[in-house]
Each structure stands twice: as structure tokens, then as C-alpha cells.
Amino acid sequence: MKKIILVDDEIFARKGLLGLISWNDYGFEIAGEANDGEEAIQLIEELRPDLVISDIRMPVMDGLSLIGEIRDRGIASPKFVIISGYGDFKYAQQAVRFGVQDFLLKPIDEEELAQTLIRIKGVLDREVSRHDSRQSLNLRLERLLAGESDPGYARETANLLGFRADQDFCYFLVERNNTPFGSASEAEAQQRLSGWKRAAAETFGQSLKVTVCEQGVSTFGLIVPSDSLTGLGKSWQALGEALVRAIPEEERAEVRIYAGKPAKGLHAVAESYRTAKKAVRYKFAFADSRFIGYEQTLEAELNYVELDAKLHARLVESVEESDAGSCAHLVDRMFETFCRERFAPESVRSAIARCVLGVISIVREMEGAEQELSSLKPVLDWHEEPHTPDGLKRLFHTFLTESLAYIAELRKEKAKGDICKIKSYIEANYRENLSLKSIAKKFYMNPVYLGQLFKKTYGVYFNDFLLNIRVQEAKKLLRKTDLRVYEIASYVGFSNADYFATQFEKVEGKTPTEYKNSLLAKN
Known part of the structure; x- marks a missing residue:
């Protein structure tokens, strides 16, 4: 009912x-x-x-x-x-x-x-009848692609599809890439994928039969009989390129099409399916190719290697130094390496993850929270949905750009806190041999940046602030003790009494001795 x-x-x-x-x-x-x-x-x-x-x-x-x-x-x-x-x-x-x-x-x-x-x-x-019929056919196709069928079963399936079971077949995998994260974007991408299916079907013309195999939210497959090669130079390569051209031009950059090894008869199509899936693994090795056929995968083996340690170290260092230009250059070099050295997907994933973890370490060292980076999850989970090399590079660039901005903000916040600590440190240790360079080293800051920040925060240069503290303390000692000038100079941080006298006069307009005598004259 x-x-x-x-x-x-x-x-x-x-x-x-x-x-x-x-x-x-x-x-x-x-x-x-x-x-x-x-x-x-x-x-x-x-x-x-x-x-x-x-x-x-x-x-x-x-x-x-x-x-x-x-x-x-x-x-x-x-x-x-x-x-x-x-x-x-x-x-x-x-x-x-x-x-x-x-x-x-x-x-x-x-x-x-x-x-x-x-x-x-x-x-x-x-609608139920069509759905049940399609479900039944899908189960048959799944068995074919899993290699769980014999020639007799394949012939039955071919009859249902309107194919000759004894001709050659090739499995094509059409892949949607670079779907932005989020349900609204996912729904839009699904709409685009449906459009691509229609475009693929139209490529063969109404008289030719092609079976669409559902493979998930990001891909679909095509079981193509050899009689579909008519008019396309009898080449699977030409057919693949025609499929690419069938995708709307504005969306073509996001699509990749892979072809497996041609199979002798429908019962052997599982091997074509398996080798098409293998071709997907060559995505980074053939970064500029929108169609990758089985023959191309025979040209070179994929490499399971680690990214050059020096390149990784320089990239992390550039992030630490907030050098956006260097970051962009090094990311370009990374992806050139992926292609030139035929990186396997696992090696690409390892290289990206290693760099991301290096950036996270910087954030943590600066007492930041990596959860604040909205681009962190997409760049860590990029492998869960298909990405072209360019799409992954954009994702990685987005993460680095956001990280650079966040690290710069953390550095400002940290500097604000550190500058107060530095002021207190100077006031407590003015007797020591202090310099802008020694304090910058102690607080892990750039000396030039520290000098600028100190002047901006307190309206006085570091050296003048230190001198004023020492002179004020020297005045107290001149007023309250009978210490000699050279003793006071040493007490307040000057190793040379003459230099102390010169600096004292610079601040007070009189030498320490003249200051002492003016106090005695008032008594």
C-alpha cells in the first residue's frame, strides 16, 4: 500500500x-x-x-x-x-x-x-520498477567489476545492456576534483557531476551504447565497447580526449579522466577497471594531463620517497620568518618535485602532512591554538576527496597564507606581553652589562624589531631608558651615601667612571660631583 x-x-x-x-x-x-x-x-x-x-x-x-x-x-x-x-x-x-x-x-x-x-x-x-531494474543492473555491474562473473554471466549482462559480449571493452573513470568543503558546495558539485554524465553520454551519440557505473559522490565510470570508437580514429586515447572536451570549458580544469587496459570481452572488464583505478595514482606524476590512459602508466614507476629534508626545513623556516614570497616559491618547488620525481599519492600526502605539522609546531611554540586555523582541517583531510595537483596547491597556499597571518598576530600579542617583561627586567637588572642585542637574544626577538617596539610602546629609545634609570639611581646614591663617584658608577652599571660622568652630565646638565656639591650648598 x-x-x-x-x-x-x-x-x-x-x-x-x-x-x-x-x-x-x-x-x-x-x-x-x-x-x-x-x-x-x-x-x-x-x-x-x-x-x-x-x-x-x-x-x-x-x-x-x-x-x-x-x-x-x-x-x-x-x-x-x-x-x-x-x-x-x-x-x-x-x-x-x-x-x-x-x-x-x-x-x-x-x-x-x-x-x-x-x-x-x-x-x-x-518509478519503483525503474529503480528495481537499475538496482539489479548495478549489482550485475558490481560483480563484473569485482571479477566475480564467468563468460556466461557476462553474456547475460551484455544482452541486458545491448552489447556484444565478445568485443573489446575499456573502463573509463571520470573524476570530479577540488570540491570545496561544506554541504552547500557538495550539493552544487553533485549537480555538476550529473551534468558531466550527460555530457559524457552525448559524446558517443545516440546510436552508441555506453554504460554508466556509479562509483561514489566524486566519480562515475563508463564501460565503453570498442564499437564506440567509430569516428574517433579507433583509439581509446582519442576517446578519452573527446570525453575531456565534452566537459564544459569553465569546469574542465576540475576534471580528470582515466582509462584502464582494454579487455578482451565483457567478462574480463574487471582488469580494465583495476588498471583505471591504478591510473588515478599517477595524477601527481602527470600533473598537466587531464586524461591519463593505461599506456602512460607503463612509462614510469611511481616513487615512494620522502620530500627533500632541506626543502621542508626551508619552507618551515620561511613560515617562521613570515616570508610569504619565499613560501610561495618553495611550494611551487614542492609540486614540481612531485611531478618530476613521480611521487606516489602516499608520498605527496606524507610531504604535505609533514609541512603542516611543522607549521602547527610553530603555532604551538608561540602559545597559539591551531584550531583557530579554518584551513587546517581541509588541508589535513584533502586526500578524502579527489584533488588535482593545482587544486591541492591552492589548498596548501590557503593554509600557509592563513598561518602566516595568524603567526604574525601571535607575534604581536606575544611582543606586547614580552615588552612589559623586558621593561621590568631592565628595571631589575640595570646594574648588569645590558644591551639591546643581549636582551633581544634572551627574549628570542630580533634586536631591530625590539628597539622599534620599545620606542613605539614607551616613547623613548632603549638606551635612553636604561641611561635614565641608571642616572636616577646614581642621584639617589649621591644624595644618601658618601660613596665616591667611581663606586657609584660601578654600582649602577658603568665600568668606566669618566664615561659615567659624561652620561650623567648629558641627562642632568651637570657632573655627578657638581650635583653632589649643589646638594651640600643647600645645607
């Missing part, structure tokens, strides 16, 4: 409709009733009905809004029949645009309702 939900804010109208005909005689059962659109949404999500019959005018949420909400949410895909009055013709027109199956005028005619149910039941049955 097909399930129906009735939606109407008037309970008597619902009950009248409920008893109007024998629903079971037409293959339907009433699974639930709702007073308005909002209540109907909950029921539809819970019961997943095959058909919803709804009044067009209701409080809270009307019939059209209900249809729109169900379509937008994608929680179910029931058929809709709208009930309307004579004055609701403009709404009925909109309902047709929404894709409703039918609309019934009040008062509802029993015969008209029965004919509507018969027609919709037919539509639903045909």
Missing part, C-alpha cells in the same frame, strides 16, 4: 475526504493527518509518505509553502496533490510550477479523485 498524508486546517473537510472513497481499493492507505503545513512537515519527515494531499489555503503555513519547504529541505520526495477553490486559480498555477501532480477543485468529485489516485499510483509503480 502507498502511504498518504491529508493536510487541511478544517477537521470536517479532512474527515469528509477520508470517507469519500475506499482508499485501499486504489492501493493507498491514510498514514496520517495534519492541521497545517508545519505539522505536516513533521509527519512527512517521520512517515515518508508517497503522496501528500493538501489544502492550498491554511493558517501558519499554507500548501505552497509546505511544498517549497519540503523541496528545500530534501527530507523526502512525496508526490503532491493540491486542493483549491475557484478563487485560488493563481495559486493553482504556481502549484503546477512547483511540480505538483494534480490539483482538485472544491467540492471534490469522487470520480475525479479516483482517477487522480489511479494515475499517481501508475507513476509511483513505474
Whole structure:
């Protein structure tokens, strides 16, 4: 039995409709009733009905809004029949645009309702039949590709597909790359992939038969018989290039197509499928190729190697030094290396992960939180969805750019905290042999940057600040003790008494002795 939900804010109208005909005689059962659109949404999500019959005018949420909400949410895909009055013709027109199956005028005619149910039941049955047929065929194709079929089973499948089982076959894998993270982007990418399937089918012309094999959200496969080579130079390579050209130009950079080893007969297509999957692994080795055929994979072996340690170290150092230009240059060199040295995907993944972990270490050393980097998860999980070399490079660049900005911000925050510590350190250790260079080394800062930051923060140069502290302390000692000038000079951090006297006079306008004598003259 097909399930129906009735939606109407008037309970008597619902009950009248409920008893109007024998629903079971037409293959339907009433699974639930709702007073308005909002209540109907909950029921539809819970019961997943095959058909919803709804009044067009209701409080809270009307019939059209209900249809729109169900379509937008994608929680179910029931058929809709709208009930309307004579004055609701403009709404009925909109309902047709929404894709409703039918609309019934009040008062509802029993015969008209029965004919509507018969027609919709037919539509639903045909959809189920097509779905079951496709499911059955998909299972057959899965067995073929898994190598679990014999020649007899392959012949049966070929008959269903309209192929000659004894001709050559080649498996083509069409791959969508660089899908941005996020559900909205994923839905958009799925739409594009469906368009590519249509383009691929159109490439062969209506008279040629090609079987589409579902491979997941990012790829689909094509089992292509050799008679599809007619008009394409009888070359699988030419066919692959034609497929690439069939993709819309603005999306072509995101597609990669791979071809396996041609198989002698449909029963052997599993080997073509296996070698097409192997060709995918050459994506970084043939970075500029949008089509990679089995023959190309025979040209060179993939290498399972580590990225040059010096290149990795220089990249991490460039991040630490906030050198964006050097980072960009080194990333280009990395990807050139992937291609030149035929890096296997595992080696590419290892190289990217190693560099990312190096950047994370810098962030942690600066007391930052790598979770603040929105590009971290995409760059760590890039291998979970297909990426072209250029797509991965853009993803990696995005991560490094964000990391450079975040590290610069951390450095500023750290410097703000450190400059206070530095000031306190100078005030506590002014007697020591202090210099801008020695303090910068102690606090792991660049001396030039420290000098600029100190002046910006306190409005005075480092040397003048240190001198002023020493002179003020010397004045206290001149006022309160009988220490000699050379003793005071040594106490406040000067190794040379004459130099101390010169610097004291520079600040106070008089020598230490003159300052002492002026104090005595006042007594």
C-alpha cells in the first residue's frame, strides 16, 4: 500500500475526504493527518509518505509553502496533490510550477479523485520498477567489476545492456576534483557531476551504447565497447580526449579522466577497471594531463620517497620568518618535485602532512591554538576527496597564507606581553652589562624589531631608558651615601667612571660631583 498524508486546517473537510472513497481499493492507505503545513512537515519527515494531499489555503503555513519547504529541505520526495477553490486559480498555477501532480477543485468529485489516485499510483509503480531494474543492473555491474562473473554471466549482462559480449571493452573513470568543503558546495558539485554524465553520454551519440557505473559522490565510470570508437580514429586515447572536451570549458580544469587496459570481452572488464583505478595514482606524476590512459602508466614507476629534508626545513623556516614570497616559491618547488620525481599519492600526502605539522609546531611554540586555523582541517583531510595537483596547491597556499597571518598576530600579542617583561627586567637588572642585542637574544626577538617596539610602546629609545634609570639611581646614591663617584658608577652599571660622568652630565646638565656639591650648598 502507498502511504498518504491529508493536510487541511478544517477537521470536517479532512474527515469528509477520508470517507469519500475506499482508499485501499486504489492501493493507498491514510498514514496520517495534519492541521497545517508545519505539522505536516513533521509527519512527512517521520512517515515518508508517497503522496501528500493538501489544502492550498491554511493558517501558519499554507500548501505552497509546505511544498517549497519540503523541496528545500530534501527530507523526502512525496508526490503532491493540491486542493483549491475557484478563487485560488493563481495559486493553482504556481502549484503546477512547483511540480505538483494534480490539483482538485472544491467540492471534490469522487470520480475525479479516483482517477487522480489511479494515475499517481501508475507513476509511483513505474518509478519503483525503474529503480528495481537499475538496482539489479548495478549489482550485475558490481560483480563484473569485482571479477566475480564467468563468460556466461557476462553474456547475460551484455544482452541486458545491448552489447556484444565478445568485443573489446575499456573502463573509463571520470573524476570530479577540488570540491570545496561544506554541504552547500557538495550539493552544487553533485549537480555538476550529473551534468558531466550527460555530457559524457552525448559524446558517443545516440546510436552508441555506453554504460554508466556509479562509483561514489566524486566519480562515475563508463564501460565503453570498442564499437564506440567509430569516428574517433579507433583509439581509446582519442576517446578519452573527446570525453575531456565534452566537459564544459569553465569546469574542465576540475576534471580528470582515466582509462584502464582494454579487455578482451565483457567478462574480463574487471582488469580494465583495476588498471583505471591504478591510473588515478599517477595524477601527481602527470600533473598537466587531464586524461591519463593505461599506456602512460607503463612509462614510469611511481616513487615512494620522502620530500627533500632541506626543502621542508626551508619552507618551515620561511613560515617562521613570515616570508610569504619565499613560501610561495618553495611550494611551487614542492609540486614540481612531485611531478618530476613521480611521487606516489602516499608520498605527496606524507610531504604535505609533514609541512603542516611543522607549521602547527610553530603555532604551538608561540602559545597559539591551531584550531583557530579554518584551513587546517581541509588541508589535513584533502586526500578524502579527489584533488588535482593545482587544486591541492591552492589548498596548501590557503593554509600557509592563513598561518602566516595568524603567526604574525601571535607575534604581536606575544611582543606586547614580552615588552612589559623586558621593561621590568631592565628595571631589575640595570646594574648588569645590558644591551639591546643581549636582551633581544634572551627574549628570542630580533634586536631591530625590539628597539622599534620599545620606542613605539614607551616613547623613548632603549638606551635612553636604561641611561635614565641608571642616572636616577646614581642621584639617589649621591644624595644618601658618601660613596665616591667611581663606586657609584660601578654600582649602577658603568665600568668606566669618566664615561659615567659624561652620561650623567648629558641627562642632568651637570657632573655627578657638581650635583653632589649643589646638594651640600643647600645645607
